[in-house]
Amino acid sequence: MKLLFSNIKELLQVREETILKVSGADMKKLPSIKNAWLLIEDDKIEAYGSMDNPPDIEVDEKIDASGKIILPTWCDSHTHIVYAGNREQEFADRINGLSYEEIANRGGGILNSAKTLQETPEEEVYKQSAKRLEEVIKLGTGAVEIKSGYGLTEEAELKMLRVIKKLRENYDLPIKSTFLGAHAIPKDYKERPGEYMDLVIKEILPKVAEQDLAEYIDIFCEKGYFTVEDTHKLLSAAKEYGLKPKIHVNQFNAIGGVKAGVEHNALSVDHLEVMNDEDIDVLKNSETMPVALPSCSLFLSIPYTPARRILDAGLPLALATDFNPGSTPSGNMNLVVSLACIKMKMTPEEAINAATINGAYAMELSETHGSISKGKQANFILTKEIPSYTYLPYAFGTNSIESVYVNGKLV
Numbered sequence: 001m002k003l004l005f006s007n008i009k010e011l012l013q014v015r016e017e018t019i020l021k022v023s024g025a026d027m028k029k030l031p032s033i034k035n036a037w038l039l040i041e042d043d044k045i046e047a048y049g050s051m052d053n054p055p056d057i058e059v060d061e062k063i064d065a066s067g068k069i070i071l072p073t074w075c076d077s078h079t080h081i082v083y084a085g086n087r088e089q090e091f092a093d094r095i096n097g098l099s100y101e102e103i104a105n106r107g108g109g110i111l112n113s114a115k116t117l118q119e120t121p122e123e124e125v126y127k128q129s130a131k132r133l134e135e136v137i138k139l140g141t142g143a144v145e146i147k148s149g150y151g152l153t154e155e156a157e158l159k160m161l162r163v164i165k166k167l168r169e170n171y172d173l174p175i176k177s178t179f180l181g182a183h184a185i186p187k188d189y190k191e192r193p194g195e196y197m198d199l200v201i202k203e204i205l206p207k208v209a210e211q212d213l214a215e216y217i218d219i220f221c222e223k224g225y226f227t228v229e230d231t232h233k234l235l236s237a238a239k240e241y242g243l244k245p246k247i248h249v250n251q252f253n254a255i256g257g258v259k260a261g262v263e264h265n266a267l268s269v270d271h272l273e274v275m276n277d278e279d280i281d282v283l284k285n286s287e288t289m290p291v292a293l294p295s296c297s298l299f300l301s302i303p304y305t306p307a308r309r310i311l312d313a314g315l316p317l318a319l320a321t322d323f324n325p326g327s328t329p330s331g332n333m334n335l336v337v338s339l340a341c342i343k344m345k346m347t348p349e350e351a352i353n354a355a356t357i358n359g360a361y362a363m364e365l366s367e368t369h370g371s372i373s374k375g376k377q378a379n380f381i382l383t384k385e386i387p388s389y390t391y392l393p394y395a396f397g398t399n400s401i402e403s404v405y406v407n408g409k410l411v
């Protein structure tokens with residue numbers, strides 16, 4: 001099946017050579033072809049070029065994209081899409097003056113979601129999660145990572161990971177699975193957190209690996225959650241099973257989690273709302289992708305990741321949603337890109353690079369996703385008629401997407 005898009009106002013993120021990520025000043029460059037065509041064969045990008053040299057071939061379907069822009073689908077490398085129920089009551093409590101921390105200390109927060117998840121049948125968790133996944137695909141997400149971490153018992157963590165596996169089987173986009181058993185210390189272990197770490201490392205992790213339910217390991221390295229020492233212990237154990245780290249660090253406090261992640265060759269370190277100079281320096285000599293989650297900052301009214309300091313230090317940066325019931329009940333990557341521009345002072349070019357090719361890197365997908373390149377998967381967004389790509393982040397809250405293609409198919 002050959003599908004040809006012609007008269008495309010601008011074809012964005014066109015990369016001739018395979019690049020795995022973009023960093024520093026290179027992030028300001030977003031290669032494109034104006035007045036372009038794009039040819040898809042089955043699930044792959046076959047060719048592209050300028051309308052000055054249109055392709056002379058027979059195709060099965062032609063689409064006129066006059067006035068519209070085509071760009072790769074968003075690569076959302078950090079989500080908690082699999083969960084049960086919601087936490088709108090905590091949202092109201094925060095409006096009335098309680099802090100996220102106070103809510104967590106009262107047994108709300110992650111423990112609240114864990115209770116609901118444990119009590120919800122697997123089929124129902126699947127149904128609720130699939131609905132969210134379908135919603136984000138329509139918003140232009142074409143590759144996604146999903147974490148466990150609302151189970152906090154062996155049974156419930158494995159249940160979450162099986163739901164992720166089933167989503168992967170039933171949907172066409174790449175889904176990466178991360179084991180986040182060390183997300184919070186369950187109430188029963190409050191006085192003996194070391195025993196919970198033992199449970200995660202000695203009991204649950206081996207089963208996750210045996211059942212091949214995750215490719216990545218995560219931990220919430222933060223005051224009141226898990227220490228840097230816990231992080232070292234877990235990441236070392238996970239390495240034995242071939243699970244690479246993608247970890248929650250520096251959300252509220254800089255306690256050395258970035259350094260720990262880099263020492264274990266983490267694929268990504270995520271959140272980074274609070275960054276000291278040492279954290280930035282440590283990242284400079286690494287292959288670890290820093291990941292910012294600006295919708296979490298918006299929702300919790302916490303600082304935004306200091307993108308300018310990170311980029312001006314020559315580092316790369318990826319953007320992701322953090323879609324979860326507590327700190328970010330939104331999986332809208334379009335909003336994330338807008339917030340990165342508005343609140344983090346990233347240029348539209350930097351934000352689009354961060355949400356496509358660098359997001360793909362943070363899921364080890366940049367050889368097949370994240371850019372318009374020959375032979376890559378045909379995952380792309382066709383916008384409505386818009387004046388320019390800068391209009392995408394500028395018109396925040398407006399849905400500028402006309403359609404989304406995953407593996408060459410309209411979704």
Ligand SMILES: N=CN[C@@H](CCC(=O)O)C(=O)O
Pocket residue numbers: 109110113220248251296322324325326327328
């Ligand atoms: N910070 C840790 N975990 C999630 C939020 C968890 C929750 O509040 O349910 C996050 O990435 O923001």
Ligand SMILES: [Zn+2]
Pocket residue numbers: 078079080248322324
């Ligand atoms: Zn998260």
